[in-house]
Amino acid sequence: MPDDEPQGIRLQKVLAAAGVGSRRASEALIAAGRVEVDGKVVRTLGTRVDPARAVIKVDGSRITTAEAGLVYLALNKPTGVVSTMNDPEGRPDLTGYVLGRKERLFHVGRLDADTEGLILLTNDGELAHRLAHPSYEVLKTYVAEVPGPIAPSLGRQLRAGIDLDDGPVRVDGFRVVGRSGTRVMVEVILHEGRKHVVRRLLDAVGHPVKRLVRTHLGPVAMGELRPGNTRKLTPEEVAALYRDVGL
Template sequence: MRSSGSSGSNGNRNSNRGAGSSRDKKQQSSSGRPRPEERRYTSDGNRGAAKGGPRKRSTPARPRELDAQIEERNRARYDTPRPKTPKTFGEQEGERLQKVLARAGMGSRRACEELIERARVEVNGQVVVEQGMRVDPEKDEIKVDGLTVATQAHLFFALNKPAGVVASMEDPEGRQCLGDYVNNRETRLFHVGRLDTETEGIILLTNHGELAHRLTHPRYGVRKTYLAAIQGPIPRDLGKRLKDGIKLEDGYARADHFKVVENTGKNYLVEVSLHEGRKHIVRRMLAEAGFPVDKLVRTRFGPIPLGDQKSGWLRRMTNTEVGMLMKEVGL
């Protein structure tokens, strides 16, 4: 029993001794490599062993051309534009209602929002009371106070131009011009024909280029009607002379229609219609005939009358009026 006990204890000591020797061998074998926390960077930037440990062989520096190629490749990878997602996954269809109303000349966006808040706007027969509704201007029927708003890309306005206003959308000299009467700045409008600065009356504004061209071209013969204040007495054949043609410095000019509207003593109010559009044409014709014009008002442009529209007021033309203009010039 003792011998077996002693042999067992001796075996344990031998096994412990063997385990200790194996640990010593591992420590000796790993003594040449520093532990991670003992690693250091040398002054030349190479990572090496701790002080006293073996140094690693330094690797050659990477060429600058290769670095530039890698940088360019990374930029190309991250600067690639994102693919556009379909509208069904992001952007909503249509335009905001107040934006469409503003573009149609109903006022500023804030004013159009107030129209919506007051329940004065309908879309497809339904009154709109909430902001942010999106519509399709080409398909949806939009009304304000029961009147249809022509929200398509083409806009049509009639302005009663006061005397002294320059017949252009902008004036480099800073004088009052047609653009001062237009609230809609999102769509570029232009005037149809011209109207003398001192002449009052109706002038059309639109962004429909073909219609504007035809309305002012002599080929289509669109008639313009004026009321002129002159001093008499006037001869009975004045109308015939104007219709036969008055010779001007740039050729003959003929009136399509002439009549006396009112006569008070020597003051005459006459109506002249013609399809010409030369500068100061009515004033020049009457002055050449011996009757200078004191005041001139254009009361009709084609089928569109001035009516009782106040001086300086801009109004949106109705769909019926636009249709009449289109028919006048074959559009």
């Protein structure tokens, strides 16, 4: 019986195609009870699934399949580009980085035009919604260039919380990562998503931002991705995003 008949595709083939391991290794995972399909552990070799619809997890981490037609991209947004797929004012927007793709992609993680760095692009609507929703408190990491010197107590002050015009905000992490003359590079980690929050926060404590880059969104790192370039997320990165938002 062919693997691609309407009743589904053999689970071990789906796992192998998703990069979990060889078919033999995937069969061992199934036999060991480490694979779930739609919330139920599957131990029977040869079980057939619809990879476009089934929720498949290995050791509790969800995997994605090519058959599902889902796209996950990381973009290093340059300065001067607005975080929208269609800017009514005609400014450079995100559409220029997805030309030729047939899928309708959502952007995850807004950045103002003067801020560069990591934005995710995907057609996985539920994941995009959860990553953007404040209740899931997805961490975002930024590196900011500010005037120094930095007081040793600043990190403690930011973790305790700063009152802004629209309410208090506190960071989840803060450290100095570099110095050059009077310029200081600081890393700020927070789960807030309010407009210009990092700039407003640092300005409020006397360190106005000269340059701002988002380097991480949840478990995904921008790494060596150059401004204006995109890359596909790895299966491990997608699985980590699912874990962060409880999918």
